[in-house]
Amino acid sequence: MEIRKDYYTGLKPVLYTIVFEVKKQKKKFYVFVGITILIAFLVGYVLMSIPNNLLPDTQLDFFINGLGFILYLTLFAACLFFSGIICSEYSKKTGFIVFPKINKYKLILGKYFGNLTLVVAIITIYYLLLALLGFYYYGGPINTLLFSSYAIAILYVIALSSFVTFFSSFMRSVVVTIIVTFLILFIGFNIADGIVLLVLGDKFEPLYSLSYLGTLITGILHSPFPDPRYVEFTLGGGDGAFGGREFTIGQWITPSIGMGITLLLIYIIGFFLLAAILFKRRQL
Amino acid sequence: MSEVVLKFEKLTKKFGNFTAVNGINLEVHRGETIGLVGPNGAGKTTTIKMIAKILRPNSGRILIRTDQSDLEDLQKVSRTTNQIGFLIDIPAFYNMTAYQLLRYFANLHNYPKDQIDKRINELLELFKLTEWKHEKVKNFSKGMTQKLGIIQALIHNPEIIILDEPQTGLDPLARVEIRRYIRELQSLGKTVFVASHMLYEISEVCDKIALINYGSIIGFDTVENLAHILKTSELNCVLLEPLKPSELESLLKKLTEKLHPYLDHDLDPKISMIPIKYFPEQQGLKIFYDGQNKSKGEILKILIKEFENDFTVISFTQPKTSQLERVYTEMVKNNKLNNGVVRKNGN
Structure with missing residues (x-):
């Protein structure tokens, strides 16, 4: 009983910090919720209302289309919610006030879970709206693969957040952290994937890339699951745009479910450990 | 004497080759107000950061008396922070309302839930911030932020x-208020540890003063006792009426004769050329004497009788600040003479 009480007492600062963080980020959260609703409405309703734009044949295809924006949404949310999680305590010097009051790991843990709660809420709202629209167009029941996709999206956003938290543990300013992580996640990984694909084609699957791992969110909705997962398209030929020449472009559609989940978990654990090591060494 | 609540034992902190705090030994007793005085970069904030566990000492330790125990090593005690309130550096807050921040901090300190609101209201009222309770801190002035910084420590x-430069960036009126709050804490029997480079602020409120220079404590005592190292001390006498210019010369001569045994005859020309000076604008006399307490009393007796x-003497005071300034200068000088080099670069 005593042990349980101590355990709870030790956890209380984390819980207080979660609640405080949620209140602190309220405004940012409302803005994101607004954007989320707007995107879901545009993608799931306005686009479908355009006469020439045909509604996908199946509910799953509708979800795949609708989730095209989820990677961007999670990426923006992760960058904006988690970039200041550690470095702001140093750059804004708020650490001088809070570090003497709470173990700094508990503080960061509380801040992390507070922000994660909000980001997960944003994703949940998006999925919920998509599910409702799916139901509106195709009737019930909602395909259970959407729940699998939702679970992968949560895992993906945790991986993104641990990646951003890692950068926040050694960067000096919040703005720089946002810019750097955004550039790496949005542009860096995609450029690297493009080069790897061009050079190595189907010989090397870009499993290092968070962007590629994110494709599992929509990849898991394919029924049956894509096999093979590497496809090639041929462009040009005949009297086409490339002067009769043919181009073959390859593409990895999605990682396998097992490998994708494993690598996302490795990302989460690895970057959290690195962030903790750097955070420990950092001094105010 | 009351029990020791905080003790530094050979406390040392180095940053690379630079020794920020160099083997500090210090004891703070319950109910005392201690001032840690030194110029910028002397090691004051580093010392405070080590008490707050923001920095780890390279060697030495800080001992604290927790509620139920003897002195314990601060690094080994997990729940000491509830016993200490800190204001470190210029306070920076998350952009929330004063109430939200204070409630969060009180929760972190495990303050009884049903008493938090009462405590917040009490402190906001004491520091005249009640009207700002639900305002975001970004709308606060520097002085108000500093006050909120002190509130969060309490x-x-x-x-x-433990207050680190509590008067920094404040206007004179706000500084007076801060001094008043520190005195109020003293009257409540709290142990207060104030670090500052502002000698006046420290000399006005502290029982004892620790002079720190290049990370080493070069003196620790009351201002009066520290002043014993000075060959010269000064006294300020304010007079009811201004002295007549025609009588001034003869009067100063008479004063010098009568006070002769108590005056400083080996006066440092940098301080003054003559032991008694008259300042018409202040309507007062400045007397440089030998620094003995007994002499001070005798001088007063002679002036009155x-x-x-x-x-007519209406005020007879010993200006602590200028005295402390000179004590500090003297000690730094002695420290250099005694040790050769004050700063040791980690070797």
């Missing part, structure tokens, strides 16, 4: 309060 009603027909 929110959990700690036994020991033997000069009652010449002037």
Whole structure:
């Protein structure tokens, strides 16, 4: 009983910090919720209302289309919610006030879970709206693969957040952290994937890339699951745009479910450990 | 003497080759107000950061008396922060309302839930911030932010309060208020540890002063006792009426004769050329004496009895600040002479 009480007492600062963080980020959260609703409405309703734009044949295809924006949404949310999680305590010097009051790991843990709660809420709202629209167009029941996709999206956003938290543990300013992580996640990984694909084609699957791992969110909705997962398209030929020449472009559609989940978990654990090591060494 | 609540034992902190704090030994007793005085970069904030566990000492330790125990090593005690309230550096807050921040901090300190609101209201009222309770801190002035910084250090009603440069960036009126709050804490029996480079602020409120220079404590005592190292001390006498210019010369001569045994005859020309000076604008006399407490009393007696027909003394004070400034200068000088080199670059 005593042990349980101590355990709870030790956890209380984390819980207080979660609640405080949620209140602190309220405004940012409302803005994101607004954007989320707007995107879901545009993608799931306005686009479908355009006469020439045909509604996908199946509910799953509708979800795949609708989730095209989820990677961007999670990426923006992760960058904006988690970039200041550690470095702001140093750059804004708020650490001088809070570090003497709470173990700094508990503080960061509380801040992390507070922000994660909000980001997960944003994703949940998006999925919920998509599910409702799916139901509106195709009737019930909602395909259970959407729940699998939702679970992968949560895992993906945790991986993104641990990646951003890692950068926040050694960067000096919040703005720089946002810019750097955004550039790496949005542009860096995609450029690297493009080069790897061009050079190595189907010989090397870009499993290092968070962007590629994110494709599992929509990849898991394919029924049956894509096999093979590497496809090639041929462009040009005949009297086409490339002067009769043919181009073959390859593409990895999605990682396998097992490998994708494993690598996302490795990302989460690895970057959290690195962030903790750097955070420990950092001094105010 | 009351029990020791905080003790530094050979406390040392180095940053690379630079020794920020160099083997500090210091004891703080319950209910005392201690001032840590030194120029910028002397090691004051580093010392405080080590008490707050923001920095780890390279060697030495800080001992603290927790509620139920003897002195314990601060690094080994997990729940000491509830006993100490800190204001480190210029306070920076998350952009929330004063109430939200204070409630969060009180919760972190495990302050009884049903008493948090009462405590917040009490402190906000004491620091005249009640009207700002639900305002975001970004709308606060520098002085108000500083006050909020002090409130957050007191929110959990700690036994020991550690304030780092509490008057920094404040206007004179706000500084007076801060001094008043420190005195109020003293009257409540709290142990207060104030670090500052502002000698006046420190000398006005502290029982004892630790002079720190290049990370080493070069003196630790009351201002009066520290002043014993000075060959010269000064006294300020304010007079009821201004002295007549025609009588001034003869009066100063008479004063010098009568006070002769107590005056400093080997006066440092940098301080003054003559032991008694008259300042018409202040309507007062400055007397440089030998620094003995007994001499001070004798001087006062002579001024009242033997000069009652010449002037009336309405104030007779020893300016602590200028004294402390000179003590500090003298000690730094002695420290250099005694040790050769004050700063040791980690070797």
